[in-house]
Amino acid sequence: MRYFLRKLLQLVIVVFAVTFTVSLALGAIPYAEERIIAAKGSGAINEEEKNKLLDSLNLREPTLVQYGYFVGDLVTLDWGVTLNGNQPISTSISDGLGISLRLMIYGQLVALLIAIPAAVFAAYRSGGLFDRFSTTVSFGFISTPNYVLATILGLLFTVRWKLFPAISTDVGFFEAPWDHFRNFFLPTIVLALPLAGAYMRLLRSDLVNTLQSDFITTARAKGVSTPRILFGHALRPSLFSLVTAAAVNVGALVGGSVVVETAFNLNGLGRRTVLGIFASEFRLVQITVVILALVYVITNFLVDILYGFLDPRVRVGRLG
Amino acid sequence: MSTLQTAVRRETGTLLEIEDLATHFATPGGVVRAVDGVTFSLDHGQRLGIVGESGCGKTILSRSIMGLLPRRNVIRKGSVLFEGTELTTMSLKDRQKIWGAEMAMIFQDPMTSLNPVMKIGKQLAEPLRIHLGSTRENAQEIVLKLLQDVGIPEPEKRLEQYAHELSGGMRQRIMIAMALACGPSVLFADEPTTALDVTVQAQILDLIEDQCREREMALVLVTHDLGVVAGHTDQIIVMYAGKIVEIAPTATLFSKMKMPYTEALFQSIPKLADPSHTRLTTIGGRPPNLVAPPDGCSFSPRCPYATDTCTKVEPELQQAEPGHLFACHYPVGSDRWNEVQVSLGRRSGGH
C-alpha cells in the first residue's frame, strides 16, 4: 500500500515536471509568436488582431500564469482547435493515438512472436549455428534504418507483388478485418523487425543465464522434456529485461513511430507531432507530450505490477 | 512405474554398475579431468556415501551416472549399467524417461534448486504428470501424501506457495518430496544439507534415511562432511582428484581407514569430545589441479608419507579386506606410515 502511494507520488512529480517543462518550453522556441501568426494564416495581419490572437493563447502572461492556464486547460479538456483550424486538438490526438496504439501493439506482438522463439532456440544452443545466425540477423535488423526497410519492403510488396496497399488507410478492425490486416501489415513488420532484433538479444542473454541455474538442472533431473524446460521453466524468470525494454518502448513507439507512419501515410501520433512542430502547432505538441508522458508513467506503473506476476518474489519486495 | 512394481524388481542384485567412468571438460585452460576412471557398483536399497574435498568431482560423478551433464565440451568415457541397461549411449528422450522416474536427484541449495516463479504444487506434480500421466486431481492427491510423508505442516497451503515463502528446511523437504514422487529406485543427494542449519540438517538426514528404508530406495549421498555420511550410509567412497582413493563399508572406513588422505580428512574435523583449543591436524598444500594432475598418486604432493614411488607410480586400488579397497603405496599401518608418525611425534589415530 505504502509502496503504491510512493509510486503514485512519483507519478505526480513526473507529470508535474513534464507539464511544467512543456509549458515553459514554448518560451524557448525562437520566433514562436511569429510562427504562430504565420501558421494561423489570417486574422492576424494587423497589430490588433495579432495581439488578440496572442492574448487568447496566454502567450504574454508570466510563466507561472501560463502554466496555470495550461494545466487548467489540460484538466478541463479544453484543448481548443489546431491553429490552422482543421480539427479540435482532442480529436487529432485521439485519432492519432488510436492509430499509434494499434501500430505499437501489433509491432510489439509481432516482435515478441519473432523474438521469443528465436531467442529461446538461440539460447538453448548458445554458441551454435542458429545462435550466430540469429545474432547477425538481429544486428542487421537493428542497424537497418526504418525508412530503408520501409522502402525496400514497399517496393517488393506493394508495387511488384501488389499484396498490400502502398499507403495505409486507417480501416477499423471490426469494420473490415481483412482490409485492416492488409493496411497494417507492412507498417507493423517494419516496426517489428528492429524491435525483434533488440528483444532477441536481450532475451537470449537472460535465458542463457537462467539455463545455467540450479532449478533448470532440477527440472532436467525430473525428466522434464526440453521444450517444456525452455518454455515452461526458463522463459518466465528470464523475461525481466525484455518486459522492461518492451515497457519503455510502449511510450517510445506510441510517440516515436514517425518514420513508419510517414512511410505508410498513416497519420499516427508521432507523425502528427512532427508535422505539428513543422506547422508550429505548439499546443498540439505540448499536449501530445503530456499524453505520452502519461502513457509512459502508466505503463511503468503497470509493468511494476507485471513484475510481481513474473516473479512472485517481487511482490514482497525481496528484489527491492 | 508403481511403487509395487519397483519393490518386486528390487528383490536382488545390483542396481547400478559403473565401469571406468570418466568425465572430462574441454575448457579454454585445458581438459579438466573432473571424474577420471571410476568403477563401483550399487545394490538395490544400498546407501552409499561419497566424500571428498571440494572440487574433487563428487557432483560431476553423480551427474555423470545420471547422464545429466552439460551438452557442450564434455568428454565422456566408460559405462553405466542401470538394471543392466547401458545409460551412456541412451538417447536424450529415453534418459528423460528415466530421470525423475527411476533415478532422482536433490541438490545442495534448495533455494536455487526450486523454480522461483512456479508454485510448489505445480513443481511437485510435474514428475507425476510427465512419468505417470496423472491427471491434475490425481497428482494433487499424491503430492499431498508426499508432503505429509516428508513432514511438511499444512500441505494444502504449501501447494499454492512459492519457494521463497518457505524456510530452507521446508524447501529441502519439498525437493525430497519431488524426488520421491515417482518412486525412483535410486536417489542422488548432492550435499543436501550443506546450506542448512545443524538442527535442520539432522531432520533432513533423518528424513532421507527414513524414506530410503520405507521405499527400499538406494541412496547416493554426496557430501564433504564425514559426520553426515557416518550415520546415514552403508558404504563410503572417498574421492580425491576425480578418482576413488578408498571405498569401504561405513563402519570399516571409520575404524580401519587405509588411505592417508582419509585419515587426514578425519583428523581435521574438530570433535565435540575434545576440549577447547585442541590443535587440529591439517592437510598442507593445495588441492590438485585437475587440468594437469600430478604424476603418480595425486595426493602425493600433500602426503606426509609420500616417497619417490608415490610421485612416480600411480597406486592401483587394492583390497584390504572384502569390500574395502584403497589406492595407496603406504597405507595407514604400513611401516612407512609408522616411521613418519614417530618422526612427527604422533601416534596413530590422530592426536
Add this chain to the structure above:
Amino acid sequence: MAGTGHAHLRGDALLSVRDLVVEFPVGRTGLKVNAVSGISFDAQKGETLGVVGESGCGKSTTGRAIMQIPRPKSGEVTFDGQDLMQADTETIRRLRTNIQMIFQDPISSLNPRRSVRDIVLEPLNIWKVGTKEERLARVNKVLEDVGIDPAVAADRRPYQFSGGQCQRISIARALVLEPKMIICDEPVSALDVSVQAQVLNLLEDLKRDYSLTLMFIAHDLAVVKNISDRVAVMYLGKMCEIAPSDDLYRAPAHHYTNVLLSSIPVADPTVTVATQRVQGEPPSPVLPPAGCRFNPRCPAATDRCRTEEPEIREVAPNHFVACHHPIHGGEAPVSVRSTGS
C-alpha cells in the same frame, strides 16, 4: 528463552553490549524483522567469545551492530571504555578500526578486481599510516603471518586463490591495522573441513601473536567449541545461554542448546546420536512468539514459557541461562545448583 537481564555481565570487559536491539523493515510491507531483540553480553580482553545459533537468529546482525553498520535501534555498546552508540560518525569511523570483521564467504568479502596487495594495503591507505614503504613492509609481514607468500601472491587477484587462501587474505586485511578485536562471522562455514582446520589453527595463533579478542560466530558447535573460551547461544534475536565452552558442552542448561548439540553429526558411525530432535519450523522473526521465543518448539515448554519472558540467571558458576525450566533442574527462580550428571 528470550534472555533479558544482565546477570552475566562483568565489569572488566573490553566490549560490553547491553540490550542491543536491531530491526529491519520488511520489503514494502511496513512490517519489521526483529533481528536482534535486546541482547546483552561482553567479552574480556584476550577472550574468545563464541556465538552459535541457527540461521537467521541474528548472529551476523549482532556483529555488525557492534561496528554500527547499521546503527542499532537501541541499546548500549561500549568498547574499550567508549560508548559507540553515542559517538558521532567520524569517531565511529575511527573506532571501527579497532574492531575488524571477517566474513563467511571468503570470495564475496574480497573485491575480485583488486590485487591482494591492494586489498591488504587499503586500510593503511585509508588511514595514511606511515610512508609507502612502511605500508608495504607491513602488508608483507601480515601476509606472511597468515601464511601467504607475499612475493608470489601480492599481485594476484582473489579469484586465483582457493577459498582457504582467500580467507587468510581477508584475515590479513583485518589484522593489518592491528585491531584490538576481530569479529569473525562464520569464517569457516564455507570451507572444506581440511581448510577449516587450517583457518581455525591460524586464528588461534594470531590471537596469541596479536593479543586479540575474538568474537567467533558460527553455527557448528564443534567448531565453536574448539576455538572459544566462552560460548553464547542465540535463538531468534535473543540470548539463551552463555557459559565457558567446556561447561556448556558438558552440561547444556537450555533446551535449545541441547537440541543443537544433539543435531551435530558425529563422524563416527559407532556413536548413536541422541535422538533429541527439534520440533517444527523456526518461527519468523517478523512475528516472534510471545514469552520465551523457543517455547513453540521446546519439549519442556509450559504455560509460563508462553507468557513470561525468562530472565538470564546463573545456573552454575559462570554458566548463565535464560530459561524457566533449565535442563539440569532448577525451576526459576530457584537457587543455582551444580550440574552433577
Add this chain to the structure above:
Amino acid sequence: GGDNGGGGESADTVAAAETTAPTETTDIIDPMTAVTPGGTLTMGIEAETSSPWRPSEMVCAISCHMVARTVYDSLMIIGGDNSPVPYLASGMEPNEDYTVWRITARAGVKFHDGTDFDGAAIAENIGRHKTALLTGTAIKTVTDISVDSSDPMTAIVTVEKPWATFPWYLTGQIGYMASPTWLLASDTDEALRAQPVGTGPFVYSDYKPNEYYTGTKNANYWNAPFPYLDEITLIPIADSLKRRDALKAGDVDVVHTTNGEVINEFRSGLDGFSSVEITNNAETGYTLLHVTQEGSPLNDRRIRCALANATDNDIINEVVSFGVNELANGPFSPGQVGNLEDSGYPLVQDMAKAQALIAEYKAENPGELKISLATTNDATNLVVAQYQKDFYEEAGIDEVTIDQIDQGQYIVTALLGNFQVFQWRNHGGVDLDQQYIWWHSSSALDIGSLALNFGRIKDPKLDELLDANRATVDPAEKKQIAEDVNRLFATECYNLWGAYTTWLIAFKSGVMGLDAANLTTPEGARAVEGAGIAGSFFPHTIWRQQ
C-alpha cells in the same frame, strides 16, 4: 522548399496547352455525348493544405486548390483565350479608370446549405480577405466593398488606385465563394471551419487532416451536367515516389507530380496507366537572395551575379529532376507574358566570370567572404544545396554554410527575412500583377517583420514597372513591361533562376476528362488547359469509363 505556397493569386494565365502523353491522351471530348456519369475517384495530392477551409485563411498551394475546387467555385476562371471569364459571377465590370468594380452574382445559385448566393455573399467573402496575412496583402488597395443598393445581386469593390488586372485575382483564392451563413457560424464554432460550404460541384462529406478529404456529387450543381463523378476523395501523400507507388498499387486513381524520376517513368509508358504533362503557367524553381540586408555581400550586384554565373543548373536539373525540366532564364515560363528567349541571365555556367566578379569584389572588400544558405531537411533540397555550396566556393566565396531548418521555421524565416540565400519555388501565375506583392517595395518590410517580399527587393525601377502594369489592360504595353521586368531581374540578379517546373498528371487508364478545357461556362466559354494553376485540373469534368 517544395511548393511553399504563394497564395491563391498565383492563379492563372493563358498559355498554349502543351500536353504530351505518349500512350493515351485525353482528347477534348464533347461532354454531352461520350461521357458516362457516376463512379468514384481517389486522387493522391502532394500536400495537405494544412489550413482551415475558409477561403480567407487558406495558405493555398496546388493541392489546396485541388480540394477547394471541389467545394467552391471561383467568381472568374481563366478562359481558353487566356483572359478571365466570369464563372460563378455572371459579370464583372470596371468603371472608366478601373477604380470601381461591379461584380454580379449568378442568379439562382444556392450554397450547399441551401442559402442563396448573392451580392452580399460576394461582399462578405472578399471583405474577409482584408485582414488575412497573405491575401490581405494582395488586396491591400481595396478601400471599400459593398452591395449595390439597387441590385442585391451585385457587389461593388472600390480600389485606391486604378487596378485593371483585378479580375485575375478573382480566378483564385479570393474568388472562392463560401456560404456567409457558414462563415458566420464558424466564427464561433471552430469545429465547423473544417466543414466547408460552397457552391461547388461536390458537397463536403468527410475530412481528416492529412488523411483524406471526400466530397459527394452536388446533385443541384448550377452548371449541369457537371460534375460527372458521384464522389471524389483526395488523399495527401507527401512523397512523390510513394504517390506513384500508391497509383501503381491501385490505392489511388490519379496523382500529380513534379518528380523527374516519376515523370520519366511515365513518359516511357506504363501498362494500364496514362499521363498528361503540363508545362504552361508553371512555377519557376529559383533561389532567393536577400538583397538589402545590412552588411551582406549580397547587396552587391557583382556577388549576386557571380553566384548566378557560378551555378550549373544543367547538372542540378539532370541530377535532381532527371533532366525533365527546362532551365529558367527569368521568372516567366515559356508561354507566359514576359518570357524571353534571352533575358541576359546566364543560362550556362561561366565559372571564370564568376571568379572574376568575386575577385573584383574582394579587392574592394577585404576580409573573409561568407554566405549562409538556408534549406529544409528534404533530401533533394540538400543535394541542391550541396551543389550550390560547391559552385559558390569554387567561384571564390570563402565559406558557404548550409543552414538546415525545419519546414515550419523555413517559411517564417523567409517571411521574417532572416536569410541570405534561400531555396524557393513559386510564382506560377498568368499576369505580372500577380507578382506585385512578392516584388514591390511596399511589401518589403524590415527584417523581423512578416513580409511577402522575402528578399526585401527595394528597386524603384521595379516598383514603377509593377505599378504601370497594374493600371493597364493593353496587351502590348503589358508585354513590354513584363519583358522589362525580366531583363531587370537578369541584370540585377535578384534571384537565381533554376528551372521551370514540369507537372505530370498520371492516372489509371479509363479515367477521362482530366483536362480543364473540358469545363465550359453556361455562356459557352471553355476553361484554359491546365486550369491556370500548373498541376491542377477541374474536378468537374472527370469521368470514368465503365
Add this chain to the structure above:
Amino acid sequence: MFSAVGASFLPYVNHSCDQFENENLCTTHVETNPLLAERPPSWALFSETTRPIVGDAPERFGLFGTDTNGYDLFSRTMFGARNSLLIGALSILFGILIGGILGLVAGYMGKRVDKVIDTIMNIFLAFPALLLAIFIVGFFDSSTTTEAKSRSIAPIVIALVILSIPPIARLVRANTIVFAQREFVLAARGLGAKNGRIIVREILPNVMPAMVTFAITGMAILVVAEGALAYLGLSVTAPTPTWGAMIFGGQTKLETAWWISIMPSIILFVTVLAINLLGDALSEKFRIREAIG
C-alpha cells in the same frame, strides 16, 4: 574500432585505381584519404573531367560508386565513419560518465537519494525521446539570424547523451546494488573507508565491466540513432557526412541508385555487428575473470 574498419579497406582503395585509365581519379583517391581528410572530398576535385560522375554505380566508379552530388561514396563513408563513430563514442562516453555517477550514487546510497534520482530519470524517460531530441537540437540552433552557422556534432551528442543517461543509470544502479551488498563493501566500511572511496575503489571497478560492455553495445545503438536524427534533419549539417545522413540522403534514390543508401548501410551494419561482437567478447572475458578458481 574505427581504424580497424578503415584500415581493412585501405588496400582496396589503391587497388581500385588500377582499373582506371584516368590518372586523376587515382590521385584523387590518394589525396582524399578519408582518414586524413579535413573535409569530405567533393567532386570539384575531379575537375579534369568535363563533368562530375554523378550517381554512378559502384561497378563503374570507385569502390562504392558516387552519390548524386558526385561525391565518392567510399570516401564519404570512410569520412562519415569518423563523424558517426565520434558521435557514438562521445555520446556514450558522456552518457556513461553522467549516468554512471548517478547510477553508482543511487545504487550505493539507496533510500531517498535513490528515489530522487529514480524520479529524475523517470522524468527524462517520460519525454518522448524523439521530441526531446528535436527540442535539444533545436535549442542549440535557436538563433534564426543571418549569421552563417552550421550544426556541429555538439548538439547531437548532447541530445544522445541525454537520451542515454537513464538506461545507463539504471543498469549501473542495478549492478551497484548487487555489489553494495557484497561483504567486501561491508569490510571497507569496517575499515573506516568513506562513501566516496567505497564507490570509487570498491564498487566502480566491479561495475566497470558491465559499463564497458554496455558502452560498446550502446555505442552501436547510438550510431544507428544518429541515423534516426538525420531522418528528421537533426543531424550534422550537410555536406559533412555521417552514415545516418548518407543513408537518408540516398533513400529517395533507392530505385535508381541503390548504392547511395545501401553502401553506407552495409558499413553501418558491419560496424554495429563488429562493435557488438567485440562487446560480447569483452563481456565473456570479464565473466571468466570474475569466476572463482
